[in-house]
Amino acid sequence: MDRFDAMQAFARVVETGSFTKAADTLHLSKTTVTQLVQQLEAHLRVRLLNRTTRKVKVTPDGAAYYDRVLRLLADMDDAETSLSGALASPRGRLRVDVPSPFASMILVPALPDFHAKYPDIQLHLGVSDRVVDLIDENVDCVVRGGEISKQSLVARHAADLPLAVYAAPSYLARAGHPDHPGELDLPHHRIVGFAGSRTRRVFPCIMHRGDESIEVQGRPALVVDDGNAYLAAGLAGIGALWMPSYMAQAHVAQGELIPLFADWQIDPMPMYVAFPQNRHISAKLRVFIDWLVELMAQRTPVVSRPRPGMHHATFPAV
Known part of the structure; x- marks a missing residue:
């Protein structure tokens, strides 16, 4: 034995x-x-x-x-x-799970830099917006947005994602341009809903302007549980949607999405790298987390933290 x-x-x-x-x-x-x-x-x-x-x-x-x-x-x-060699060149397989838009827009394009620094680490990347059981699935770490409430996980804060409301020109031409967030609850407006894979509940949008706050539920024309599908539905003009600004940036520049309610704010969403509490942090996991946090600081910089008492939900791409 x-x-x-x-x-x-x-x-x-x-x-x-x-x-x-x-x-x-x-x-x-x-x-x-x-x-x-x-x-x-x-x-x-x-x-x-x-x-x-x-x-x-x-x-x-x-x-x-x-x-x-x-x-x-x-x-x-x-x-x-x-050993000096192991510290200088950590090796082995690393299983990581990240949301789909974050993978396609930020992580995967940056991986050549990671592999240049750590050529002996083999990444096994799970790409999904579902809830992952790190123990059962033997996943080393996950990247997720929203507060981490599971006691069995250790979460390292990496960034605070700015959020905003967007709509495609085709949708605005059909439904009209809303001037106030509350108009999205009116019968002639539609949203694209993002639902958690576990609860299937569509996340509302809470916005504030000065001392005024409003929670927008909207009338979903479509509900999805994947960030890439969520963005694609918005680009197709199916409805208005709220999401991290980095997802919309290129599409806004090309005129494919229009930001709405410029004088209103949504509290930023915290982004975390989480791993099991009882799991030893190996050299390969340590260098990956450090590299990932640095990457997110460059691409999704930390912004002001939410005001006390304000609610934040989990949105796609986090």
Whole structure:
């Protein structure tokens, strides 16, 4: 038995709650993972996991051993990355999940710079606006907008995205140019709705001007859960939409989108890089997060923080 492989297999089973999921994330067969854990239990002479047909549950001894295994694996990674060569050139596979517009407009175009600096890091990029379970899917980090409320995640603040309301000229020609945000709630106006993949609730737009605030719900002609589709619907003139300004910048310059309500503001949306709280930050993850934060500071600079008591929601591309 390779004790290192066995400890890795055991840790992944605890984290995913499944031998099958652990095997998938480790790129091993379920039989191999099962055998490794069984061999580890035989070596320790302790039952680490209780198995039923429906789930796997860690025993009290297994929970205590899991905590020590995490420290051992982290120490081993530290020992390897403390070598001058490893620090100078971190290597290995890194799984990252980012929203689709952020990937296509900011991250992917900048990756040649990252690969020039770190040629031995292989990025596996998940591109979606869905909620990702970092533990079950063995994802190293995610980029998301809006406040991170999950206690199991550590979030590093990277930027505050300016937001605004836009519409295509074709939509304005058909529905008229609204002068006040509240007009978007009138029957002859339509919006493109962006809904969270988990709640399916369409996010409203809260705007303020001086001491005046208004929440716009709008009448969705179309509801999507993907940022690229959201932008495409706005460009097609399906309805008005509110989104991060970086998504609209090029289209505004080309006359394909028109900014609305110039004297009104939407509170900026915080953007975070998040990773599991109990996951050791490897050298490759550390350099990627540092590089990503620097990239976002250049492309989506931090702006003034929201006023106390103001609401902010999650929008696409974050």
